[in-house]
Amino acid sequence: MYIENDEKEYEISQLDNKKRTNRSSLKKNGLLHDKILSYGDDTVSNKIIHGENLDVLKLLQEDFSNAFKCVYLDPPYNNGESYLHYLDNMEHEKWLSNLSERLRIIKSLLSEDGSLWLSIDDSEMHYLKVMADSVFGRENFVSTIIWEKRTTRENRKAFSRNHEYVLVYAKNALKWSKIRNTLPLTAEASDRYKNPDHDPRGPWQSVSANVQAGHATLNQFYTIVSPSGVSHYPPKGRCWVYSESKMMEEIKKNNIWFGRNGEGVPRIKKFLSDRKAGLVPETIWKAEIVGTTSDAKKHLLQLFTDTALFDTPKPEELIARILKISTNPGDLVLDAFLGSGTTCAVAHKMNRKYIGIEIGNHIRTHCFSRMKKVVDGEQGGISKDVNWTGGGGFEFFSVDK
Known part of the structure; x- marks a missing residue:
C-alpha cells in the first residue's frame, strides 16, 4: 500500500549486489529466504519480509491462522503529505478499500484473544473507525487511545496538532478483556x-x-x-x-x-x-511516558548516522506500552506496515516473537540495519528499561515473484 516516491527514491545498496544473487533457494509458501540478510542465532521465530503486505498476508494465512496475539498497524494516514520513503496521497475510497481488504485477513490471523492496534491521525480517523467496525464488529471495539505525539506548538496551521490516535480492537472483546495486562504501578500511584x-x-x-x-x-x-x-x-x-x-x-x-x-x-x-493487579490502562498517553515523534527521530539519528531518517517513526516506548498491555513473553506480534522497524525492535527486546512486512527499500537500509544492531545489543529506546543486552536473531524473506 505504500507508494514509492520515484523523485526521492532512496539509494539502498550497502550490500554487494553479487552477494545478493547468492540467495538461498529455500521457498516456503511463496517466500524466498535471504541468507545474506538473515542475522543472529535462533532466527526461526522472527521474520522480516520484503513485499507488498497484501500478498504476504495471504501467504501467512496457511501457517499463521489464529496465531498472532497482537497486530500493530501504522498505515499511511492518507493526509496528502509527501515523505522521503513514500507518498501519502491516495483517493479516499481506494485507501479505505485497501485497508479493509488487509484488515479482513488480519482478523483471521489474530488469535481468539488477540487484539489490533491502529495508528491514525485526524485526516481519516473517523472513516477508519467506521470501516474497522464493519470488519471486527462494533462490539469488539475496545477504545481510542490519544497519544501526545509532540509537546511543542505548531504555528504554521490553524491548529497545532499535538496528538494522534490508536484505535484498539479485539477479535473477541470479552475474551480479550480477561487476558489483557495491567500496567505497573507508577511512583505517583504508589x-x-x-x-x-x-x-x-x-x-x-x-x-x-x-x-x-x-x-x-x-x-x-x-x-x-x-x-x-x-x-x-x-x-x-x-x-x-x-x-x-x-x-x-x-x-x-x-x-x-x-x-x-x-x-x-x-x-x-x-x-x-x-494489591496484585497493576494500573488499568488509561486512554490518554502523555509524551513524558511514551515518548514523541521527536524522541523517535533522535533515536534513529543514533542508529543511522549516514542514512536518511524515516519521516514518521514511532517511539519505542509507545510500542512497548501496547505490547505490555496486549502480549506476554513468547507471544507472536505482527506489523504489516513496518516502516523503520520499531515494532520488531521492541518485540525483540521484550522477548516477543514477531513478523514484520514492508514493501519499501528501507526494509534493508533501515529495518535490517536496525534489527542487526538490536541483536548486537544497541542501547537506545527501551533497552535500559527492559535490561536489553542483545541476543537472538531473525530471518529475512522476500516474496517470490
Whole structure:
C-alpha cells in the first residue's frame, strides 16, 4: 500500500549486489529466504519480509491462522503529505478499500484473544473507525487511545496538532478483556498509599464505603457509629457496601477508617501489600511516558548516522506500552506496515516473537540495519528499561515473484 516516491527514491545498496544473487533457494509458501540478510542465532521465530503486505498476508494465512496475539498497524494516514520513503496521497475510497481488504485477513490471523492496534491521525480517523467496525464488529471495539505525539506548538496551521490516535480492537472483546495486562504501578500511584494510623500491615489508601443503592438489600441500610460517637447514615440514593454484620467485623479488624479524629465518614482501607493487579490502562498517553515523534527521530539519528531518517517513526516506548498491555513473553506480534522497524525492535527486546512486512527499500537500509544492531545489543529506546543486552536473531524473506 505504500507508494514509492520515484523523485526521492532512496539509494539502498550497502550490500554487494553479487552477494545478493547468492540467495538461498529455500521457498516456503511463496517466500524466498535471504541468507545474506538473515542475522543472529535462533532466527526461526522472527521474520522480516520484503513485499507488498497484501500478498504476504495471504501467504501467512496457511501457517499463521489464529496465531498472532497482537497486530500493530501504522498505515499511511492518507493526509496528502509527501515523505522521503513514500507518498501519502491516495483517493479516499481506494485507501479505505485497501485497508479493509488487509484488515479482513488480519482478523483471521489474530488469535481468539488477540487484539489490533491502529495508528491514525485526524485526516481519516473517523472513516477508519467506521470501516474497522464493519470488519471486527462494533462490539469488539475496545477504545481510542490519544497519544501526545509532540509537546511543542505548531504555528504554521490553524491548529497545532499535538496528538494522534490508536484505535484498539479485539477479535473477541470479552475474551480479550480477561487476558489483557495491567500496567505497573507508577511512583505517583504508589505515593497515594500512606499509613497515618501506623497499621502494621503497611501503607494503605481509603475508598468509599458506600455505593449506589439500585440493587441494595435492606440490610445495607443502617447507622454506623464512629469511635468518637458520631452517627453516619449512607447518603440519599446510596447504601453501605457491606451488610451491618459484615461492616462490624471489618471495623473490628481495623479495615475501616474514620479519619484522624475518629469522626469522619467511614471509608474502606485498601493495603498496598494486598494489591496484585497493576494500573488499568488509561486512554490518554502523555509524551513524558511514551515518548514523541521527536524522541523517535533522535533515536534513529543514533542508529543511522549516514542514512536518511524515516519521516514518521514511532517511539519505542509507545510500542512497548501496547505490547505490555496486549502480549506476554513468547507471544507472536505482527506489523504489516513496518516502516523503520520499531515494532520488531521492541518485540525483540521484550522477548516477543514477531513478523514484520514492508514493501519499501528501507526494509534493508533501515529495518535490517536496525534489527542487526538490536541483536548486537544497541542501547537506545527501551533497552535500559527492559535490561536489553542483545541476543537472538531473525530471518529475512522476500516474496517470490
